[in-house]
Amino acid sequence: MSVAESGEFGLIARITARLGAQPSTILGPGDDAAIVAVPDGRVVASTDVLVEGRHFRRDWSSALDVGHRAAAANLADIAAMGAVPNALLVAFCGPPDLDVRWAEELTDGLAAEAERAGAAVVGGDISASPVLTVAVTALGDLRGREPVLRSGARAGDTVALAGRIGYAAAGYTVLSRGFRTPKALVEAYRRPAVPYSAGPAAAELGATSMIDVSDGLLADAGHVASASRVVLDIDRDAFAIPEQMRDAAAALGVDPYSWILTGGDDHALLATFPPGVEPPELFQIIGSVSEGSGVTVDGKPYGDGPLGWEHFR
Amino acid sequence: MSVAESGEFGLIARITARLGAQPSTILGPGDDAAIVAVPDGRVVASTDVLVEGRHFRRDWSSALDVGHRAAAANLADIAAMGAVPNALLVAFCGPPDLDVRWAEELTDGLAAEAERAGAAVVGGDISASPVLTVAVTALGDLRGREPVLRSGARAGDTVALAGRIGYAAAGYTVLSRGFRTPKALVEAYRRPAVPYSAGPAAAELGATSMIDVSDGLLADAGHVASASRVVLDIDRDAFAIPEQMRDAAAALGVDPYSWILTGGDDHALLATFPPGVEPPELFQIIGSVSEGSGVTVDGKPYGDGPLGWEHFR
Numbered sequence: 001m002s003v004a005e006s007g008e009f010g011l012i013a014r015i016t017a018r019l020g021a022q023p024s025t026i027l028g029p030g031d032d033a034a035i036v037a038v039p040d041g042r043v044v045a046s047t048d049v050l051v052e053g054r055h056f057r058r059d060w061s062s063a064l065d066v067g068h069r070a071a072a073a074n075l076a077d078i079a080a081m082g083a084v085p086n087a088l089l090v091a092f093c094g095p096p097d098l099d100v101r102w103a104e105e106l107t108d109g110l111a112a113e114a115e116r117a118g119a120a121v122v123g124g125d126i127s128a129s130p131v132l133t134v135a136v137t138a139l140g141d142l143r144g145r146e147p148v149l150r151s152g153a154r155a156g157d158t159v160a161l162a163g164r165i166g167y168a169a170a171g172y173t174v175l176s177r178g179f180r181t182p183k184a185l186v187e188a189y190r191r192p193a194v195p196y197s198a199g200p201a202a203a204e205l206g207a208t209s210m211i212d213v214s215d216g217l218l219a220d221a222g223h224v225a226s227a228s229r230v231v232l233d234i235d236r237d238a239f240a241i242p243e244q245m246r247d248a249a250a251a252l253g254v255d256p257y258s259w260i261l262t263g264g265d266d267h268a269l270l271a272t273f274p275p276g277v278e279p280p281e282l283f284q285i286i287g288s289v290s291e292g293s294g295v296t297v298d299g300k301p302y303g304d305g306p307l308g309w310e311h312f313r
Numbered sequence: 314m315s316v317a318e319s320g321e322f323g324l325i326a327r328i329t330a331r332l333g334a335q336p337s338t339i340l341g342p343g344d345d346a347a348i349v350a351v352p353d354g355r356v357v358a359s360t361d362v363l364v365e366g367r368h369f370r371r372d373w374s375s376a377l378d379v380g381h382r383a384a385a386a387n388l389a390d391i392a393a394m395g396a397v398p399n400a401l402l403v404a405f406c407g408p409p410d411l412d413v414r415w416a417e418e419l420t421d422g423l424a425a426e427a428e429r430a431g432a433a434v435v436g437g438d439i440s441a442s443p444v445l446t447v448a449v450t451a452l453g454d455l456r457g458r459e460p461v462l463r464s465g466a467r468a469g470d471t472v473a474l475a476g477r478i479g480y481a482a483a484g485y486t487v488l489s490r491g492f493r494t495p496k497a498l499v500e501a502y503r504r505p506a507v508p509y510s511a512g513p514a515a516a517e518l519g520a521t522s523m524i525d526v527s528d529g530l531l532a533d534a535g536h537v538a539s540a541s542r543v544v545l546d547i548d549r550d551a552f553a554i555p556e557q558m559r560d561a562a563a564a565l566g567v568d569p570y571s572w573i574l575t576g577g578d579d580h581a582l583l584a585t586f587p588p589g590v591e592p593p594e595l596f597q598i599i600g601s602v603s604e605g606s607g608v609t610v611d612g613k614p615y616g617d618g619p620l621g622w623e624h625f626r
Contacts, residue, residue, distance in 0.1 A: 032525050
């Protein structure tokens with residue numbers, strides 16, 4: 001059955017039947033708006049949009065994968081503020097002939113990824129459109145802590161990273177060359193494994209800055225450097241290249257460090273910590289902060305190419 | 314200059330430079346997420362998406378108009394819960410050859426309508442897409458009051474309406490027949506005039522149910538009737554047909570009551586009040602609630618056609 005045959009209200013009923021709730025969900029879908037508990041009195045909110053052909057391809061990713069990725073991209077932004085995600089709202093646009101199962105599986109992916117982060121899908125909107133588009137807004141609670149901004153890194157801080165890096169970019173390269181393996185890389189492109197708990201844990205330990213790595217490690221380190229008016233120097237040897245990534249890089253004639261340093265979409269969390277502070281579990285030290293401006297790798301500027309991804313290229 | 318020439322970060326800089334803030338804006342655009350004060354500890358959140366060719370046409374509405382309408386559709390949902398809107402997040406997708414001025418004027422419309430409601434645009438995302446798409450999420454605060462749901466109408470309540478009704482549908486018919494006047498109707502289609510303050514005022518006076526009229530008066534009254542398990546009876550004579558609407562209806566061969574009873578997009582607020590309660594300013598009594606199920610006009614079922622708008626037709 002197509003979404004057009006299902007009808008707007010039929011599709012909404014099918015979608016909402018698949019959603020769960022969290023203790024923070026005061027009112028879920030079905031009224032004019034949802035209501036979510038944010039006991040802190042400050043709500044953290046972020047929006048990201050995924051467009052077919054630009055952010056995903058239906059022949060590369062299942063609806064379930066797209067749901068996981070759309071949710072993860074937003075939930076990671078909440079975690080990167082040091083906040084705890086609690087809700088998602090989803091605007092979904094699709095062609096009238098789309099199979100309702102695609103919309104249902106997208107919903108399952110969104111709901112499952114939200115649950116991983118402790119959140120629930122609490123509302124949304126659907127519309128017909130020639131282009132499959134998924135716009136997600138994530139909400140979260142600071143639990144009494146101050147937010148961790150991009151602007152707080154100071155000379156002398158250490159730079160640390162939580163989560164996989166380079167995997168999604170490697171998987172993208174593999175798929176774009178027409179291959180479907182190594183599976184670990186392709187799966188990483190399809191579904192990020194965001195270390196949600198590392199965000200609040202970093203905030204708790206006094207992280208001075210934090211960012212969700214979505215544009216690429218050096219590009220996002222650059223956003224922190226620029227907002228904090230410092231240099232972030234990345235130590236290339238901090239990254240051991242996993243065997244599957246090394247093999248794929250050799251087979252495809254790619255420098256694996258280009259995946260690690262400039263690939264986006266893994267949604268790792270990059271944070272800086274004051275001198276003497278041991279970063280929390282899941283974080284690994286990958287560099288240091290010093291006076292100046294910009295990003296360096298082993299003390300030198302990196303390559304001549306772009307540092308990451310621009311969405312209007 | 315096109316948005317592609319401007320580049321993602323260039324366009325974001327141009328857009329954010331045009332945005333204001335509200336006292337509730339703790340952190341605006343520029344970091345991983347925005348932070349908004351919701352002193353109540355419960356955030357009210359709603360998402361609506363507008364797609365070119367489906368919800369707007371660039372030859373019928375300016376970018377400024379589309380911004381006003383996209384913001385109003387969402388802010389009205391917050392007001393219909395009895396809450397006070399405070400923030401918008403916007404996901405904007407447009408073709409790479411779109412003139413940056415269109416995106417800037419859209420932003421101005423969103424920001425101006427948000428300001429009318431006491432809110433600010435605090436964040437968002439942009440992407441290239443073949444189809445112009447604007448997905449907006451609105452946030453609001455309940456200020457210590459209980460939310461007004463669709464499910465609280467009781468037999469004996471009065472039904473009241475705040476805001477214009479039928480104007481947007483009349484303007485849409487005028488435009489779709491190739492005319493550009495009467496201007497009052499066309500302008501009403503382009504920019505709803507939402508009575509935002511009427512929502513919290515109704516909540517304050519003990520409204521038993523409330524809904525934003527976006528699908529059409531009878532369709533949305535039907536949502537309240539169904540959630541509350543009652544009949545909402547609408548008194549046709551409660552509506553005086555404005556002279557311009559009467560003239561346009563006669564010229565176009567349309568029953569003006571079809572605009573009033575089934576037209577959407579004015580974003581009026583429909584509420585029910587307990588017996589003996591005088592509805593607040595801006596509301597006008599248009600019917601009554603009784604035992605049973607469904608919606609009637611002057612005690613009888615209305616016509617055979619659809620009661621409103623379905624988005625996957």
